[in-house]
């Protein structure tokens with residue numbers, strides 16, 4: 261199947277309240293243009309520099325999502341144009357995003373990444389640390405960032421029950437935080453291998469790469 265056929269398939273299958281982020285990391289601009297020409301406008305990258313280069317080359321009516329771990333010294337390169345940063349995991353990073361957003365006279369929407377997988381390698385905050393951040397005066401002083409929801413990645417496993425439990429856990433945290441944060445609207449969970457389980461458990465945003473663009477070749 262071609263990229264545009266895969267996108268058409270997703271668009272016919274997905275519930276209306278679920279946003280599809282087309283994850284284009286490692287893929288050439290020609291692949292992104294095929295998705296663009298099929299009408300797609302929401303793209304996700306996991307490296308700031310690669311996203312910035314693609315932003316330069318692509319039409320300007322695209323929403324660019326940073327889905328990967330962000331180093332503070334890279335924030336300035338995406339601050340002029342990024343539309344959502346998915347994987348914020350500290351107040352220090354949030355302060356940097358706020359500073360660069362302010363320089364660009366804009367506000368940047370962010371998600372807090374919560375660690376839900378059991379693997380050690382996955383980034384993310386604990387529920388308690390996220391709660392503390394949201395309640396802190398330091399955070400409330402930041403006028404150029406908005407936290408609009410949460411993001412999480414399930415364990416890489418064939419055990420669907422485990423994946424489902426991890427997503428349920430994230431959804432429960434999301435619903436709890438939403439009670440006191442009326443800006444909470446986005447729950448980013450689900451990738452090519454587990455998006456159906458994520459949607460069953462309340463995802464509003466899935467990040468899909470290989471199921472649209474084919475396997476990545478890291479060379």
Ligand SMILES: *Cc1c(COP(=O)(O)O)cnc(C)c1O
Nearest residue numbers: 283306327451452467468469470
């Ligand atoms: C690469 C990536 C994805 C997409 O992965 P696929 O399995 O190709 O769909 C989703 N989220 C994050 C954070 C990623 O880095």
